[in-house]
Amino acid sequence: MEGAAEPGNLAGVRHIILVLSGKGGVGKSTVSTELALALRHAGKKVGILDVDLCGPSIPRMLGAQGRAVHQCDRGWAPVFLDREQSISLMSVGFLLEKPDEAVVWRGPKKNALIKQFVSDVAWGELDYLVVDTPPGTSDEHMAAIEALRPYQPLGALVVTTPQAVSVGDVRRELTFCRKTGLRVMGVVENMSGFTCPHCAECTSVFSRGGGEELAQLAGVPFLGECPELVPGSRPPVPSLPWAGLTSVPPVPEGEEGMGAVSSSLLGPHATLLRPVAPPPTPFSGPSWVAGPGLLGGPRVWRWKPSGSASVLSMATSGSGASS
Amino acid sequence: MEEVPHDCPGADSAQAGRGASCQGCPNQRLCASGAGATPDPAIEEIKEKMKTVKHKILVLSGKGGVGKSTFSAHLARGLAEDENTQIALLDIDICGPSIPKIMGLEGEQVHQSGSGWSPVYVEDNLGVMSVGFLLSSPDDAVIWRGPKKNGMIKQFLRDVDWGEVDYLIVDTPPGTSDEHLSVVQYLAAAHIDGAVIITTPQEVSLQDVRKEINFCCKVKLPIIGVVENMSGFICPKCKKESQIFPPTTGGAELMCQDLEVPLLGRVPLDPLIGIQEFCNLHQSKEENLISS
Numbered sequence: 001m002e003g004a005a006e007p008g009n010l011a012g013v014r015h016i017i018l019v020l021s022g023k024g025g026v027g028k029s030t031v032s033t034e035l036a037l038a039l040r041h042a043g044k045k046v047g048i049l050d051v052d053l054c055g056p057s058i059p060r061m062l063g064a065q066g067r068a069v070h071q072c073d074r075g076w077a078p079v080f081l082d083r084e085q086s087i088s089l090m091s092v093g094f095l096l097e098k099p100d101e102a103v104v105w106r107g108p109k110k111n112a113l114i115k116q117f118v119s120d121v122a123w124g125e126l127d128y129l130v131v132d133t134p135p136g137t138s139d140e141h142m143a144a145i146e147a148l149r150p151y152q153p154l155g156a157l158v159v160t161t162p163q164a165v166s167v168g169d170v171r172r173e174l175t176f177c178r179k180t181g182l183r184v185m186g187v188v189e190n191m192s193g194f195t196c197p198h199c200a201e202c203t204s205v206f207s208r209g210g211g212e213e214l215a216q217l218a219g220v221p222f223l224g225e226c227p228e229l230v231p232g233s234r235p236p237v238p239s240l241p242w243a244g245l246t247s248v249p250p251v252p253e254g255e256e257g258m259g260a261v262s263s264s265l266l267g268p269h270a271t272l273l274r275p276v277a278p279p280p281t282p283f284s285g286p287s288w289v290a291g292p293g294l295l296g297g298p299r300v301w302r303w304k305p306s307g308s309a310s311v312l313s314m315a316t317s318g319s320g321a322s323s
Numbered sequence: 324m325e326e327v328p329h330d331c332p333g334a335d336s337a338q339a340g341r342g343a344s345c346q347g348c349p350n351q352r353l354c355a356s357g358a359g360a361t362p363d364p365a366i367e368e369i370k371e372k373m374k375t376v377k378h379k380i381l382v383l384s385g386k387g388g389v390g391k392s393t394f395s396a397h398l399a400r401g402l403a404e405d406e407n408t409q410i411a412l413l414d415i416d417i418c419g420p421s422i423p424k425i426m427g428l429e430g431e432q433v434h435q436s437g438s439g440w441s442p443v444y445v446e447d448n449l450g451v452m453s454v455g456f457l458l459s460s461p462d463d464a465v466i467w468r469g470p471k472k473n474g475m476i477k478q479f480l481r482d483v484d485w486g487e488v489d490y491l492i493v494d495t496p497p498g499t500s501d502e503h504l505s506v507v508q509y510l511a512a513a514h515i516d517g518a519v520i521i522t523t524p525q526e527v528s529l530q531d532v533r534k535e536i537n538f539c540c541k542v543k544l545p546i547i548g549v550v551e552n553m554s555g556f557i558c559p560k561c562k563k564e565s566q567i568f569p570p571t572t573g574g575a576e577l578m579c580q581d582l583e584v585p586l587l588g589r590v591p592l593d594p595l596i597g598i599q600e601f602c603n604l605h606q607s608k609e610e611n612l613i614s615s
Binding site: 022023024025026029054055057060061099100101102103104105107108110111112129134135136137138139141142144161164165168169171173174175176179180194196197198199201203204205206236286 | 347348385386387388389392393417418419421424425460461462463464465466468469470471496497498499500501503504523526527528530531533534535536537538542548555558559560561563565567592594
């Protein structure tokens with residue numbers, strides 16, 4: 001990987017993945033968080049860089065609100081979720097005096113902070129850096145890509161929801177990726193359906209099929225859909241004690257859980273890591289199985305590997321049931 | 324609340340370009356030269372233009388995907404049901420313009436007349452303007468930095484021939500950045516009635532919406548109230564209600580109580596809204612009217 005070996009920069013980061021969507025509210029931060037947790041579960045050291053300066057969601061999603069950023073001899077120390085330092089975070093959320101404080105900045109100031117996040121944070125040795133972005137195709141995105149370009153990001157995971165108004169915005173994001181030379185690793189369709197906790201009927205709350213059609217239209221891999229929104233009323237993840245990730249629901253073993261997507265990155269059939277992957281045949285992309293969600297309630301994703309008749313459903317007890 | 328954001332002193336501040344937080348800002352030299360202190364002449368021009376607009380409402384949310392554009396479109400259509408009321412819907416989400424699709428106006432073009440740009444009329448009394456009408460293809464991405472987006476917003480406010488309008492509804496992108504600062508700045512002299520803030524019930528939305536409320540206070544924008552969208556889902560099969568986005572921290576109701584802003588109401592999640600056919604429904608209705 002290129003980049004001067006200066007202390008505090010990204011020289012020690014092996015792979016960088018940006019999570020993008022032209023549309024807001026499709027689940028970029030959720031996907032970023034769960035991908036990072038799954039990669040960690042696979043034994044990797046992961047960092048999450050949150051460049052959504054106006055709406056930083058990552059600290060809350062990982063129960064790290066209120067944590068402070070400290071200076072070290074190599075720059076800013078990222079916030080570590082555990083003593084093993086297997087997950088490190090950086091977000092403007094950690095720099096605010098109050099959680100409700102608005103970051104009312106124009107583009108140049110946002111650009112400057114994002115550059116600092118890249119150059120001044122002592123990320124150290126990481127296997128993966130997941131970069132969570134805000135919606136759109138503007139300052140934050142351009143600043144992030146410019147700052148990360150010397151480190152040759154792996155590419156972008158593009159998140160959408162099925163409905164036309166999301167797909168309409170995400171098409172523009174795919175154009176943005178093309179114009180900036182950022183490889184699209186695949187399209188993920190989130191919020192594909194909702195299973196009623198009362199009668200188990202699955203309803204396409206936000207229409208259906210948009211993600212697959214989008215991927216086909218753009219000639220990029222369709223990584224799969226998250227068929228179910230999160231039902232139920234499980235309490236949110238409380239603030240994590242320094243002692244460890246005891247409050248975070250565990251990601252299940254093996255191919256279940258977000259491990260399914262991380263396997264696409266890591267495993268023997270790691271198509272996402274190949275420099276040039278031909279687009280898959282239509283509608284053959286895998287769906288996912290995920291472990292318990294972070295935001296309250298179990299999150300049930302069905303894994304349907306390409307060409308396989310087997311379906312691995314979530315093994316954890318109480319999955320899919322409202323609590 | 325502070326008058327200005329306490330990190331950036333503001334382009335018109337005495338400390339502009341000179342403060343410690345200005346170090347590294349690309350506009351530092353410009354601000355230090357005092358150029359930022361000169362009021363933009365467009366503000367007066369927009370004030371003149373807005374004299375024919377009786378009420379101006381911004382639809383905001385710190386969070387993306389909560390239904391700002393959907394709400395704006397529904398509000399505009401609802402107000403336009405009174406044929407004697409002239410409604411204008413302005414979409415200043417430059418990177419993700421959803422209004423043309425939601426209103427069934429994709430593919431429409433903006434025309435220029437002697438009195439400025441003509442909005443696209445979906446009804447006789449409902450005109451719409453969006454950057455979406457200026458793009459030649461649905462795949463075109465608007466990859467602009469802040470200043471260029473600000474310039475487009477200025478043109479939308481100054482150069483569009485809205486005519487006599489009772490309500491101007493402005494749909495905004497998520498966040499608290501260039502677009503929001505610009506629209507508030509450009510309309511400052513023209514008086515904005517207030518902002519309607521959209522949220523969904525879950526905490527990850529509410530935490531961004533609190534920031535938006537904070538932003539409104541900082542820029543002295545009155546808050547008309549908060550609307551909680553996607554609040555409950557009725558299963559089409561068993562008709563029982565579920566919470567897809569559970570209000571684990573009290574939802575918008577508790578947030579509004581804490582921050583002393585009105586809760587205008589709750590809107591449930593309707594699967595019909597998502598489908599393309601819904602966007603086309605209004606287009607079909609118009610076509611039916613024309614053909615009949």
